[in-house]
Amino acid sequence: MTQPLALPIAYLNGKFVPVEQAQISPFDRGFIFGDGVYEVIPYYGGKGLRAREHLERLERSLDMLDIPNPYPLDQWEVYLSELVAKNGGADQAVYIQITRGVAKRDFAPPKGLVPTVFMMSNTLARPSQALYEKGLNFVSLDDFRWGRCQVKSTALLGAVLLKQEAVQMGADDCVLFRDGYLTESSASNVVVVKNGVILCPPKDNLILPGITYDLMIELAAQHGLPLEMRKISRREVQTADELWATSSTKEVIAITTLDGKPFGNAAHAGKPGPLFWKMLGLFQAYKQQLRALAAAAE
Ligand code: PDD
Numbered sequence: 001m002t003q004p005l006a007l008p009i010a011y012l013n014g015k016f017v018p019v020e021q022a023q024i025s026p027f028d029r030g031f032i033f034g035d036g037v038y039e040v041i042p043y044y045g046g047k048g049l050r051a052r053e054h055l056e057r058l059e060r061s062l063d064m065l066d067i068p069n070p071y072p073l074d075q076w077e078v079y080l081s082e083l084v085a086k087n088g089g090a091d092q093a094v095y096i097q098i099t100r101g102v103a104k105r106d107f108a109p110p111k112g113l114v115p116t117v118f119m120m121s122n123t124l125a126r127p128s129q130a131l132y133e134k135g136l137n138f139v140s141l142d143d144f145r146w147g148r149c150q151v152k153s154t155a156l157l158g159a160v161l162l163k164q165e166a167v168q169m170g171a172d173d174c175v176l177f178r179d180g181y182l183t184e185s186s187a188s189n190v191v192v193v194k195n196g197v198i199l200c201p202p203k204d205n206l207i208l209p210g211i212t213y214d215l216m217i218e219l220a221a222q223h224g225l226p227l228e229m230r231k232i233s234r235r236e237v238q239t240a241d242e243l244w245a246t247s248s249t250k251e252v253i254a255i256t257t258l259d260g261k262p263f264g265n266a267a268h269a270g271k272p273g274p275l276f277w278k279m280l281g282l283f284q285a286y287k288q289q290l291r292a293l294a295a296a297a298e
Helices: 029-033 051-065 073-086 129-134 157-168 211-222 234-238 274-297
Strands: 009-012 015-018 036-044 092-099 116-123 136-142 173-178 189-194 197-200 227-229 242-247 251-258
Touching (some): 015 073, 036 051, 051 092, 073 092, 189 211, 211 227, 251 274
Parallel strands (some): 197 227
Antiparallel strands (some): 092 116, 189 197
16 A cells, blocks of 8 residues: 555645645646745644744745745644644644746746645654664765755755765765865754764854754753854864754754764764753653643643
């Protein structure tokens, strides 16, 4: 049996529909040009984790492409909650995609197009305890993506090819470097720990400013974990004590193998380090609070 495409109910252009009935025109500029943006928003116990921040980032992505935001942010939140509820609540990752709309193929976008709005949702399964303990296996690759990585664009061919290359090399994913400095991974941010300090690449045009990355920075500040945001050289990554990936679907996870070798400080090489366990604990506590709020609101 083939896998279901997503949870049963999707949203397309103003209507909730069974996911297999969601259809768009092949003339959609999202299909022809990848002319669109997206978001992936985690819901726990039916409640969004930083949904507003995801929607604000979505608006920034739309602004950079000069696509009008079809709905005010409050309306988006209502649609998102409705979609999650229609798909049974609990833990879900909601995907939103907005494209510039349907038009005759022409690189210059015509004025006045009506954006296409699509949402679907998938069950959100956090990594297993066994996977947290094992960590992930990444390879270093040169980041050949474009110069506007801060836009959460649906034109993801660069990321797809990099991930494909990593998987063909037998790895889970890649750590990307541009001009000798760490950027991120194909679909997550990457941070480094050295001498007890969490080092984070700057939020410039070379990475997606992750919502999980921001939450990690906030949690570090609240709990007195030293953190610096600055450019990180390849050498600093290679000699770091710990390496983590963060994203809405992975939360925070350790990278324990890099380029085929056990990674990290000799005291725990090839295994997640102590600061990782500390940060994971802070994330879990934060999510527990969110679930408790969701339960109290019912
Ligand atoms: N990816 N960097 C890139 C290139 C990403 O695609 C993502 C998210 C992140 C992490 O951002 P956040 O913490 O806001 O999820 C960083 C999503 C999960 C995806 O494409 O499925």
